[in-house]
Amino acid sequence: MADHATDRRTAIAEVAPGIHRLSSYHEPWRSSINGYLLTGTEPTLISTGMRSHFDDTWNAIARVLDPSTLRWIVILHFEADECGALNEFLARAPHAETLASMRAAMASLADFAVRPVRGVGDGEAIAAGERTLRVIDAPYVHAWDGIMLVEERTQIAFTGDLFLQPGHLDAIIRDDRSSLSVQLYRTFYGTPPEVPLQRVLDRVEASAPTLLAPGHGSVLAGNLAPYYRAYRQSVSALAALRPLAEGTRPRRSVDDDASPRAPSLNRERD
Ligand SMILES: [Fe+2]
Numbered sequence: 001m002a003d004h005a006t007d008r009r010t011a012i013a014e015v016a017p018g019i020h021r022l023s024s025y026h027e028p029w030r031s032s033i034n035g036y037l038l039t040g041t042e043p044t045l046i047s048t049g050m051r052s053h054f055d056d057t058w059n060a061i062a063r064v065l066d067p068s069t070l071r072w073i074v075i076l077h078f079e080a081d082e083c084g085a086l087n088e089f090l091a092r093a094p095h096a097e098t099l100a101s102m103r104a105a106m107a108s109l110a111d112f113a114v115r116p117v118r119g120v121g122d123g124e125a126i127a128a129g130e131r132t133l134r135v136i137d138a139p140y141v142h143a144w145d146g147i148m149l150v151e152e153r154t155q156i157a158f159t160g161d162l163f164l165q166p167g168h169l170d171a172i173i174r175d176d177r178s179s180l181s182v183q184l185y186r187t188f189y190g191t192p193p194e195v196p197l198q199r200v201l202d203r204v205e206a207s208a209p210t211l212l213a214p215g216h217g218s219v220l221a222g223n224l225a226p227y228y229r230a231y232r233q234s235v236s237a238l239a240a241l242r243p244l245a246e247g248t249r250p251r252r253s254v255d256d257d258a259s260p261r262a263p264s265l266n267r268e269r270d
């Protein structure tokens with residue numbers, strides 16, 4: 001779990017054997033943008049980070065291995081912080097192949113990327129040398145084209161923008177920041193749709209992760225149950241409120257007809 005090095009903008013820290021968190025602080029978001037480097041015979045990068053952070057990210061990887069030997073680049077969804085630097089990596093890592101969800105590959109990366117991108121499906125096992133990354137399809141949990149990954153040897157779940165938190169300094173935390181995580185998630189992304197979120201939480205929890213490795217903030221260790229619970233409760237509470245809100249809509253009354261203020265609006269509601 002040693003820190004390899006930290007420079008001004010991009011830090012790299014080993015969070016499990018051969019698995020390194022790359023973290024570039026992004027001031028506007030008051031959080032890190034994380035990528036993950038998996039060493040081995042087929043070095044793998046999960047998320048490239050932004051194009052504007054490319055040089056720092058490349059240099060940080062170079063402290064662990066030669067970045068030009070990258071074999072796989074996995075994009076968890078199509079956004080600038082996930083894949084903005086993809087083409088810079090492809091230009092300098094000639095053997096690197098890009099993997100993403102079918103949706104991201106067909107709708108966005110087929111045009112954006114300078115080399116072909118392979119779409120991966122739900123449950124697919126990505127063989128990356130001695131490592132296997134299991135794909136969890138996660139549409140609409142954050143982005144419509146999202147996937148998550150579980151590395152089968154270490155049981156680390158790479159969850160993209162689920163389980164994010166503010167801050168950037170700690171590579172791993174063990175204290176419970178689940179409320180803060182849910183708050184930030186909903187502030188950034190609005191209300192998640194319940195069914196896709198519950199389904200993905202089921203899948204992630206069933207994989208019994210040892211660590212949750214999100215795209216922003218620290219890697220989460222220790223008791224992870226509060227995170228699953230907090231995210232479940234956030235959508236369950238909203239679901240419980242929905243019929244209540246509908247039941248408390250203003251009802252048409254005798255006064256409505258006498259009111260000079262938009263009587264037709266009240267009639268429409270009835
Ligand atoms: Fe995102």
Ligand SMILES: [Fe+2]
Nearest residue numbers: 081160161215
């Ligand atoms: Fe993100």
